[in-house]
Amino acid sequence: MKIIAGLGNPGSEYAATKHNVGFMLVDALADKLGIDNWQDKFDAKVAQGFIGTEKILLVKPLTYMNESGRAIGPLLNFYKLDAEDLIVVHDDMDIPAGTVRIRKKGSAGGHNGIKSVLAHTGDEHFARVRIGIGRPLPGWTVVNHVLAPFTDEDKPKIKEAISYLLPAVECIVTEDVDMAMNKYNPKKQKKKKAAQEAPVEGGAENAAE
Numbered sequence: 397m398k399i400i401a402g403l404g405n406p407g408s409e410y411a412a413t414k415h416n417v418g419f420m421l422v423d424a425l426a427d428k429l430g431i432d433n434w435q436d437k438f439d440a441k442v443a444q445g446f447i448g449t450e451k452i453l454l455v456k457p458l459t460y461m462n463e464s465g466r467a468i469g470p471l472l473n474f475y476k477l478d479a480e481d482l483i484v485v486h487d488d489m490d491i492p493a494g495t496v497r498i499r500k501k502g503s504a505g506g507h508n509g510i511k512s513v514l515a516h517t518g519d520e521h522f523a524r525v526r527i528g529i530g531r532p533l534p535g536w537t538v539v540n541h542v543l544a545p546f547t548d549e550d551k552p553k554i555k556e557a558i559s560y561l562l563p564a565v566e567c568i569v570t571e572d573v574d575m576a577m578n579k580y581n582p583k584k585q586k587k588k589k590a591a592q593e594a595p596v597e598g599g600a601e602n603a604a605e
Contacts, residue, residue, distance in 0.1 A: 397475060398447075398569050400425065401440075401455040403464050403486040403509040405543075405604045414529040415461055415542040415604070418485040418509075421527070421558050421565070422454050428562055438474065440467035447569045460604050464509040465516030472517060479519035483568055485561075486510060487542065491528035494553025496561055498568070498577045499524045523573040525565060527557050543604060 402418030410416055426432065431445035431454060441456040453475070457467035472482060486509055491497060501521045503514075514520060530550070532541035546554055564580040 397451040397453060397477060398481050398483060399453045399455055399468070399471060399475070399477060400483045400565060400569075401457065401464075401468050401485070401513075403461060403484060403513075404456065405460050406456075406458045410543070410604065412545045413543050414546060415487055417487045417527040417529065417554060417558070419456050420554070421485045421525070421561060422456055424558050425562055425565060426454055438467055438470040440471065442471070447566050450569045452569060461509045461512075462604070463512055465512035465514070468513050469516030479517050479522040482513075482517070482522035483525060483565060483573075484510065484513060484522060485525040485527070485565070487529045488526040489529055489531055489538070489541070491526065491530075493528050493530040493546070493550040494557045495528035495582065496557050496564075496580065497524075497526040497528075498564060498573065498581055499526070500573045500577065523568055523576075525561055525568075527554065527561070529554075539604075 400422060402422030404410065404416035404419035426443060429445050429447065431443045434441050434443045439457060439459050441458060443454045445452055445454065453471070455468065455471060457464045459466045468482065486507060488497065488507070490505065500523060502524065503520065510524070529542070532538060564576050567576040567579060
């Protein structure tokens with residue numbers, strides 16, 4: 397079984413914010429697959445289904461972003477799964493809004509949700525599906541940025557990115573992450589990525605950030 401966890405913050409006040417693109421993709425995947433058997437388990441909303449013949453567990457942590465691992469770690473343990481069986485979908489400020497990246501492993505890159513997942517799994521070898529949300533506007537803090545809704549200009553870009561990534565996530569499940577990276581990562585910007593991945597400055601001001 398594969399766990400597909402979208403990171404975000406629970407509650408209607410956060411539903412449309414940039415930090416919740418992980419929830420948005422998981423909801424879109426659930427809609428596409430006709431999965432609606434959501435229940436509360438280990439501080440998360442979870443739902444089971446299939447991609448092809450592969451069993452999946454969709455997960456939306458209810459712990460707020462900074463404590464995402466507190467839900468995901470126990471779920472991996474309960475189902476006796478390894479980090480390689482985990483796919484995490486999250487926002488990324490280091491790439492433009494609507495841009496996508498799939499990675500096989502790595503550090504948190506300044507993302508507090510990923511920091512928590514790493515802390516609670518003790519293993520960096522899980523796939524990351526990242527959706528760009530761009531950098532804060534001049535004068536905006538990181539918290540202001542990630543907890544604000546998308547602009548009218550960026551909304552269609554995010555919608556398109558999510559649609560583009562649905563088959564990519566399915567590819568990770570039915571094939572593997574290497575195949576998905578090869579097929580769905582933008583080709584032209586791969587070499588530039590290393591320079592773009594400097595850690596984000598600024599600490600968390602609250603659990604949602």
